[in-house]
Amino acid sequence: MIKPTQILERQPNPATFDAAKGLGLTDLQAMLVANRLQNPQQLDEIVFPKLKHIQPPLELKNADFAAKLIADAVQSGQTIVLATDYDTDGVTSAWVATTALSDFFGVNPQRIRHIIGERKSGYGITDEVVDRILAIEEPVALVISADQGSSDEARIARLKEAGIPVCVTDHHQLPIEGPPPSAVCTVNPQQSGCDYDKTVAGCFVIFLVMAQVRQELISRGYLSAQTPSLKPLALNVSLGTVADSVSLKSPNNRAIVRTGLQMINRFQSPAWQAMKELNDNQGQPFDAEFLGFQVATRINAASRVSDVTTAFHFLTAHDLSQAKSYLQQLDEDNLNRREQQNEMLLQAKERARELYHPNKYSLAVKLQGNAGIQGIIASRIGEQYGVPTVAMTDLEDGFLAGSGRGIVDEVDLRAAFQWMSEQDSELFSSMGGHKGAAGCMIPIEKYPLFSELFETAIQAQLGTTAPSPRVFTDGQLHPSQLTPPLIQEINALEPFGREWPKPLFKGIFRISSIKSVGQTQTHLSLKLSSDQGTEHSAIFFNGKESAHDQDPFSSGDWIECAYQPALNRFFGRTNIQLRIQAAHKL
Template sequence: MTLTPEQKDIIDKYVKKPEWRVAGKRADFNAIGERFGVSPVVARVITNRGVTGEKAIAMYLDGDWDSMHDPALMKDMVEAGEIIKEKLSDNRRIRIISDYDVDGVTSNYILLLGLRRTWAALHGSCADDCTVVDYDIPHRVHDGYGINKRLIDAAIADGVDTIITCDNGIAAIEQVRYAKERGLTVIVTDHHQIPFEESDGGERVYMLPRADAVIDNQRQDCEYPFKGLCGAGVAFKLIQYMYRICGIAESEVNEFMEILGLATNCDMMDLVDENRIYVKYALESLKDSRNPGLNALMRLSGRNEKKISTYDLGFLIGPCINAAGRLGDAKQSLEFLLERDPNVAEARARELLAVNNERKSMTEAGARHITDMLETATVNGEFGQAATLADKVLVVYIPAVHESVVGIIASRLKEAYTRPAMVFTDAETPGILKGSGRSIDSYNMFEELNRFREMFTAFGGHAMAAGFSIEKERLDELRRKLNEAAVLTDEDITPKLMIDVAMPLAYNSIELTEQIERLEPYGKGNRKPLFAQAAVPVRRAQILGRNKNLLKLQLDTGYGRCVDAIDFDPDTFVNNIKQWFGEDECVKMLNGQPNAVVIDVAYYPTINEYMGRRSLQMKMEAYNKGI
């Protein structure tokens, strides 16, 4: 909706403006810099990320295969390995059942090819000859999340002996019991938090499915030192261990690292510890992937010859793989990854791009609808009657939108309003709503929802995200109870712009920028470094690009020098300058004339390469009126 100035003032009461804060962690930055051959500025950034101690810093900067943790440390890994080895040796049929999102599809891919390779080693044969390992994936609409009775019955009908779950199963207490009662062997591999009940005294009683082995690094009795693996990461560790005990070189598991890096980034796992290794590998290998499908997808998107970023993983490749599972059948995405014929792979890539474009249109429409609904209810003062921006936890319902995009819409709301968001829509079952939630760091969504788990007909997830179903008539009650129970403060829902170093623009150099680039990949848990300088004169502003969507500034660094800075929202910048300094000063700035425009700028240094020439260029991340 288009807000009047008065309505915007009402919204601004509830939606907080970002606060600029300079990180204050202390360490001997000079000593760290000398030890690892980096600037004290880079050492400060590393410390700000919570990376301390020689071993951790070395892994952060230069982690490789030798830095990774032993898969045998995972609880039940040894037991699962023995069971699977015996089943494969005896040619018992194994079926892998995953979730339908990127993490689930890639987990399935890793287990499927890894176990077929293991079977081949045990039988002195070729992996392509393996017929005893296959897969299934639940249909998002018809099946819902994870393993269920229909999938179990189908496995039994097909003569399957063993089911291995991936990226699901930890909360499937009844489903695993059903499978075991019918004589199946069940191995659960998952990375989601363990369901629990709280006693009257507040003690937690954790509930595990009674499978033959349960591999989940979130288990309280699991000694694996890194708890941040995605579902594909747990699957990767299982295959690594299978190769070890079946005489296959463990290094062969590296063929799955590209897929694992993609899953790690797309499942919003923290890019720390082992996860940095996986994502780094993926970013490098995807430029010329050996996987025909991924290679075609990168080429059709025009990214195969450019530097690949975590943005490409999370907003280009991942959504395409996700789209099939969201709008149709996730088996389409797995078949895409498995395809070896380059021509067929390219055709499948085109199909996924088309499906993803449809998904994007649905998401945009749904996000606009809910944003308008929230802001209208807020300006109309419908507090307590409907979801408004006065709520600390957003619980909203949108009819007639595909259930597959509610998670993306929830993520949009979380980013826009800096608070947990849960978005529901109608399920196929009359009277039932299905939803998805995304959270902020100060709100553990899994634990908060677990307090009211009896209200849900289905529920699961982790601290930052969850999926659930509920009877429609209980939605308002859920919204009320979650907001009454929420202890979120205004501080919690105020976005923070964390500055790593208050550093003058003049301090930057190409050498320092190259050192900063060693801190990539950036993403959740390892945000892009941010620097800031106050009171920077703007000598000139130019609006460039065919669509006039690029702003190029010349910022005065002092000492008679300027540095280029870019921004991608020229209209907002120009309007702000007019409001802060007046129309005349804005015109002078745009004409490159002496002017009074001064801004505080938060920036990230980059290297611009053009016609063989390299120069410094600042990406302006935020700005305020300078004094």
């Protein structure tokens, strides 16, 4: 039986609260900031993020060397290959590099070859990617990886043997032996001796490198000193940053996302014009949550069920008609992904019920189905049980592909995988990722050992108490605060995301009415009354496991719940709706 979700309160830091008030924030805003930030240093950069706050590219180890290599390739007249990952971070990395090379540095697009890995072939510079590079007939000046490459020494060595140099740009954790020695250069903030922010996404790293390439080409006289800055690339760096769930407590990430969102909401790009036509976010500006749940899901769907290049073509569309055509395909892919996801989720829930017990620290769930969907499955199952989870899909070639989610803030998945590999050097065929999300491929016969080692690794990180589902709230609001101006007050602290979560509040209410709604009849629509008699509408998405389950609550029940306030527009009226994330009967 799943443990009940604990509804906990964050504890504000008094010094941060006082400092936030000194910046002119309201009491509520100062409390929200103090709940998320234990150290008031860099408070101004975090609360009021601006592009000028970003650490300069030269603070990124080897960025200057990489810029010289890429500048040489630009001037060589030969082919430049971009090898990027298949997720939104990888696709936006490809967009950043391509746009910088062609639109800012004048490289003929015919000289740029994109090789975006196939999700079914596994993460990183795979042998399949290397084969595609080696098949290029024209001379290759340089292969630039983005959002991958740090753990791909064996494949990079193949390219080196063929006389093709590789410059790695990445943000994932490096293997214990360090950067790939066969690469001519590695730019990764995780490597030893680099003082740059460790939380930036892969698209941010290639953005910084390309900014330094611009400086290098200007210093060589190849570009004019008046060549525009690469600031416009923040447009989609913000998308990749949000999609990769990196820390939004980082001043660097907050600055690039805030700047990018400002550009997105001007809707000057065909891709974003098409997105607005498809979903205008109820007339509200696109925010980080919209990027993550409405845009990134569609881009990721391309690699999960169809052709990842559709997503790249969508971002690089030259007119609205072209962008709408690609977006239509992405939308269809996303619907297909949802259907496959629902089928796999039923499998995963059944398997998780068999594996779970109250003293379980982790879950490694083996499934049949589309390997591209397992990351979503890992998130759903992990959140349901409150434990780190790896969803693994049988590739039917002797291997399992796995995607893991840390779920518990204290867990470092990448460190767990590294420890596991040290216990058995043949456990992983490949692995990569970072603290909160990681992927791997293992021989299918190693699954029992993987499950055992994963449980041991997580237990070692968490100690003597097995994890359980929990949500952290920002405390209680007075019923008089639950009015539309509350949303504007909260949104001033955007962008929200990992480590800077959207505010979640705790409340005690009496249920006036309850009914199942939605196509699946698993969502609950409620009318809630406070102890002061004010009534609020609420929605509890997936409040039931299935349509056949009995409602967990009845009219007249008092409940304690964790909820997010949101605007709800209905017949021209705007009210607050409470979006419940967890609830239990009192």
